[in-house]
Each structure stands twice: as C-alpha cells, then as structure tokens.
Amino acid sequence: MQESAAGTTDAPDEVAEKSRADAHPDQAFGSDPLAVRESDHYAEEYNEGFVDKWDELIDWKGRYESEGSFFVDLLRKHGVESVLDAATGTGFHSVRMLEAGFDTTSVDGAAEMLAKAFENGKEYGDYVLKVVHSDWRWLSKDVQGKYDAIVCLGNSFTHLFDENDRRKALAEFYAVLKHDGILIIDQRNYDSILDDGFSSKHTYYYCGDQVSAEPEYVDDGLARFRYEFPDGSLYHLNMFPLRKNYLRRLLREVGFQKVDTYGDFQEAYGNDNAPDFFVHVATKE
Numbered sequence: 282m283q284e285s286a287a288g289t290t291d292a293p294d295e296v297a298e299k300s301r302a303d304a305h306p307d308q309a310f311g312s313d314p315l316a317v318r319e320s321d322h323y324a325e326e327y328n329e330g331f332v333d334k335w336d337e338l339i340d341w342k343g344r345y346e347s348e349g350s351f352f353v354d355l356l357r358k359h360g361v362e363s364v365l366d367a368a369t370g371t372g373f374h375s376v377r378m379l380e381a382g383f384d385t386t387s388v389d390g391a392a393e394m395l396a397k398a399f400e401n402g403k404e405y406g407d408y409v410l411k412v413v414h415s416d417w418r419w420l421s422k423d424v425q426g427k428y429d430a431i432v433c434l435g436n437s438f439t440h441l442f443d444e445n446d447r448r449k450a451l452a453e454f455y456a457v458l459k460h461d462g463i464l465i466i467d468q469r470n471y472d473s474i475l476d477d478g479f480s481s482k483h484t485y486y487y488c489g490d491q492v493s494a495e496p497e498y499v500d501d502g503l504a505r506f507r508y509e510f511p512d513g514s515l516y517h518l519n520m521f522p523l524r525k526n527y528l529r530r531l532l533r534e535v536g537f538q539k540v541d542t543y544g545d546f547q548e549a550y551g552n553d554n555a556p557d558f559f560v561h562v563a564t565k566e
C-alpha cells in the first residue's frame with residue numbers, strides 16, 4: 282500500500298488510475314503519470330495555463346510576509362553584490378533581490394516562466410529583468426561571468442530525477458560562482474513525508490490559502506503533487522523526494538566546503554520532522 286499525501290492508504294493502482302483521469306491534458310503526463318520520472322519533463326509541466334496560475338498559487342504578498350528578509354539578510358551577511366536566480370519561476374525572488382539592490386540575473390529552463398517573470402518585473406516595481414533561458418545542467422554555456430551567489434528556491438531542485446543530473450547541475454552552479462561564492466538552495470522536507478506521511482500542516486508555506494497543494498502519491502523515487510485552484514482547474518508536478526542529508530552530502534561532494542542548513546528559516550529548528558522546508562547555504566570557501 283502507498284500512503285498518499287492525505288494519509289489515506291489507496292493502492293498504487295487506484296492512485297495511478299485517479300491520477301491519470303485527473304491529469305490536465307496540457308501537461309503531457311501520458312497514460313501513466315506515476316511513471317514520469319524525468320529531469321527534462323519540467324518544461325512541459327510549467328505550460329502556459331499552469332504558469333498563469335502559479336502566481337495565484339504562490340501568493341506574493343503572503344510569501345513576502347512569511348519569508349521576511351531572510352534571504353536578503355543572508356546575501357548581505359556574505360557581502361554579495363551579484364546574484365543569479367537559477368529557478369526564477371514567475372520572478373518572486375528576482376524582484377525581491379532587485380528591490381534590495383542586488384545585481385540580479387534571472388535564469389529558468391522554462392520559457393513560459395521567464396516571460397511571466399519579465400511581465401511581473403515591470404508590474405512590481407518597473408524592473409527590467411535580465412533573463413537567461415537555460416537549463417542548470419548546461420548553465421555555464423549560457424551565462425556570462427561569475428556570481429557572488431546563486432539562489433535556487435521554491436523546491437525547484439527536486440525536479441531533477443537522476444543523480445547524474447543533480448551532480449551536473451550542482452557542478453555547474455559551482456563553476457559559475459566566484460571563488461568565495463555561495464549557493465542557497467531549498468527543499469521541501471521530504472524525509473518527513475516519506476517517513477511519517479503527509480499532514481495537512483505541511484502546506485507549502487508560500488501558497489495562497491485559496492489553493493490546495495498536496496502530494497497525491499509518494500514513493501522513494503516520486504512525489505507527485507496536486508494543485509487545485511478555486512476555479513476547479515487542476516495541475517500536477519512530479520518531483521523527486523530529496524532527502525535532506527543526501528542533498529547535503531552531494532553539495533559537499535561537488536566541492537562546497539561548508540553547508541549550513543536552516544529549518545523553516547531558523548538555525549535551531551528542533552527535530553528534523555518539524556520544519557516544512559529546509560534551506561541549505563553552501564559556501565565554496
């Protein structure tokens with residue numbers, strides 16, 4: 282039996298059948314959505330319809346309040362001037378960093394996301410985003426120069442399903458950082474979901490309260506999240522359930538010297554099950 286997000290114990294076949302029936306036709310999950318475990322699939326998942334919905338999902342105002350100045354303070358503490366937002370999405374952090382005065386470059390592998398981010402930059406502060414369409418695995422081919430910091434936020438890194446892809450992406454991040462650069466990368470607390478099941482407490486901290494976001498199916502190789510919007514539309518994202526210590530280990534193995542991990546923005550976060558999100562700060566020196 283597979284423990285589904287809501288703590289039910291539907292058989293995998295039933296979950297698969299429901300997932301197939303519910304899948305949005307534009308997201309190209311095919312006849313077996315639970316078998317889609319590919320690092321390249323993200324661009325199809327973030328299609329125009331879902332991208333338009335994403336800002337409803339992430340609720341800029343609520344997110345601004347719950348994150349506060351956490352990332353800006355971290356960047357300032359490390360003397361950062363130039364930042365590469367590797368997973369720009371619709372631009373929330375790019376705009377936040379431009380507002381705080383950082384020289385910001387906005388990267389994403391999904392063209393639809395970058396188009397929306399560019400629009401949002403104009404709307405929220407009249408910023409002209411410097412956008413670069415690039416996949417992390419080939420980042421150094423597409424971006425110029427080196428950066429003081431890279432941020433990869435919003436549980437984005439879990440779109441990579443293959444360990445080689447994860448190593449390649451981290452090595453590319455390492456390569457485009459200056460010799461004393463830092464990488465800030467976050468992730469959902471998948472350990473807690475894998476080991477203890479999903480509880481309704483674990484909603485995305487950055488979701489608006491109008492949108493429900495829950496894992497519909499989880500096993501060691503897949504966390505399939507379901508996003509339901511007030512107008513009845515339904516989208517999915519297939520992600521890899523990254524364990525916290527595994528990601529910390531990979532960061533060390535690609536060359537980062539030190540990795541500090543925060544739980545829900547706190548340095549002292551109690552036991553590992555408590556936080557919804559972890560933020561890793563990896564330094565080259």
Ligand code: SAM
Nearest residue numbers: 323368370389390391394416417434435437440
């Ligand atoms: N950081 C934004 C936020 O927090 O709202 C967006 C998060 S969204 C969950 C993940 C983003 O990562 C998407 O915009 C997606 O296109 C991008 N992404 C996923 N895999 C990628 C890859 N291999 N290369 C570049 N971008 C990727």
